[in-house]
Amino acid sequence: PKVLLTGGSGFIATHILELLLKNGHEVVTTVRTEEKAKIIRDAHPGAKLSVVIVPDIAQPNAFDEVVQTPGLEYVQHTASPFHFKFKDPKTEILDPAIKGTTSILEAIKKYAPGVKRVVITSSFAAILSADKLGDASKTWSEADWNPNTYEDGITGPPGTTYRVSKTLAEKAAWDFKEKEKPNFDIATINPPFVFGPVVHHLSSLADINTSNGNMVALIVGRWKAEIPPTGVHLWVDVRDVAKAHVAAMERPEAGGNRFFVTTGLFANKEIVPIVRKHFPQIADKLPEDGVQGGDYPGGSVDNVYKYDNSKATKVLGIDWIPFEQSIVDTIGSVLKVGAK
Numbered sequence: 001p002k003v004l005l006t007g008g009s010g011f012i013a014t015h016i017l018e019l020l021l022k023n024g025h026e027v028v029t030t031v032r033t034e035e036k037a038k039i040i041r042d043a044h045p046g047a048k049l050s051v052v053i054v055p056d057i058a059q060p061n062a063f064d065e066v067v068q069t070p071g072l073e074y075v076q077h078t079a080s081p082f083h084f085k086f087k088d089p090k091t092e093i094l095d096p097a098i099k100g101t102t103s104i105l106e107a108i109k110k111y112a113p114g115v116k117r118v119v120i121t122s123s124f125a126a127i128l129s130a131d132k133l134g135d136a137s138k139t140w141s142e143a144d145w146n147p148n149t150y151e152d153g154i155t156g157p158p159g160t161t162y163r164v165s166k167t168l169a170e171k172a173a174w175d176f177k178e179k180e181k182p183n184f185d186i187a188t189i190n191p192p193f194v195f196g197p198v199v200h201h202l203s204s205l206a207d208i209n210t211s212n213g214n215m216v217a218l219i220v221g222r223w224k225a226e227i228p229p230t231g232v233h234l235w236v237d238v239r240d241v242a243k244a245h246v247a248a249m250e251r252p253e254a255g256g257n258r259f260f261v262t263t264g265l266f267a268n269k270e271i272v273p274i275v276r277k278h279f280p281q282i283a284d285k286l287p288e289d290g291v292q293g294g295d296y297p298g299g300s301v302d303n304v305y306k307y308d309n310s311k312a313t314k315v316l317g318i319d320w321i322p323f324e325q326s327i328v329d330t331i332g333s334v335l336k337v338g339a340k
């Protein structure tokens with residue numbers, strides 16, 4: 001089957017692309033620039049792959065042309081801004097996330113009647129309520145929705161803007177399915193903090209994706225004096241996120257569902273001993289024993305919220321990659337980029 005993958009240059013999308021090709025799918029992927037297109041083409045010589053430029057996903061008709069690729073059966077929509085370096089929340093974050101999602105769904109309905117399913121990369125950001133992040137009795141699952149409004153996204157801090165962008169983009173997708181009744185069904189993948197190896201071709205550590213930014217800070221010595229606060233205590237490995245996207249496409253029973261894909265809880269301070277054990281060559285960059293920070297609230301995992309990943313485990317068949325392996329593979333890959 002032929003699959004359209006948006007945002008093929010991204011950290012997560014790179015893993016989805018590799019898995020799609022490995023599973024024998026033909027892939028059409030979109031990126032913003034010819035430079036990125038070339039990197040992807042060069043990384044996959046001889047693959048059943050074409051790379052198309054879509055410069056601005058916030059434009060209403062951005063995807064009209066690419067969805068007319070003959071024979072498309074599935075779409076994986078991952079492209080969405082994930083960074084906090086913006087000046088204007090509307091044009092730089094909210095519009096590409098929300099309008100990008102509605103414009104691709106409209107284009108598919110109009111021009112690609114053969115598409116059976118659209119898998120959308122949503123986020124734990126669309127699940128969590130900021131005011132319950134201190135509640136140890138809370139169990140997060142697919143039943144939860146972030147209550148933040150568009151207005152919060154415009155007036156709030158950058159983290160809120162990002163969370164609103166993911167929430168309203170996902171809501172727009174489910175609303176589209178309900179109101180427009182297209183031929184295709186939808187599944188969303190909602191990961192929390194994503195770690196894992198960077199396989200895309202970064203030219204320098206400065207270009208690292210947002211969720212691995214802390215790993216770079218660690219290996220260059222910025223955790224030495226104090227381990228940064230953990231923020232969200234839930235994580236997942238990027239290879240499991242990619243598996244979830246592909247399984248949500250390949251398994252008929254996955255349609256119509258959102259999937260909370262998380263392996264479990266972590267705190268930043270748990271990363272340090274793993275890195276010390278496996279990477280003695282950077283021991284001088286690491287915080288020494290006794291350095292504070294990056295802990296669970298009150299120093300115990302019992303004080304943090306719980307999670308229910310049973311639906312993704314069962315329906316998508318994910319056998320979650322453990323924390324130590326994920327950290328070792330992440331740090332190993334980031335060190336390789338740093339050595340370039």
Ligand code: NDP
Pocket residue numbers: 006007008009010011012013031032033036055056057058078079080081082092096121122123124166190191192193194195209210211
């Ligand atoms: P990346 O920043 O590596 O990927 C983001 C992708 O979206 C890139 O391909 C980027 O293109 C593209 N993109 C961003 N803004 C635009 C825009 N305005 N127009 C066109 N394309 C754009 O991060 P991730 O791989 O982590 O993110 C991929 C998806 O996963 C996003 O939807 C994100 O919200 C979601 N997600 C990520 C989590 C994480 O912890 N990493 C957790 C939960 C969800 P370019 O390369 O040109 O910048």
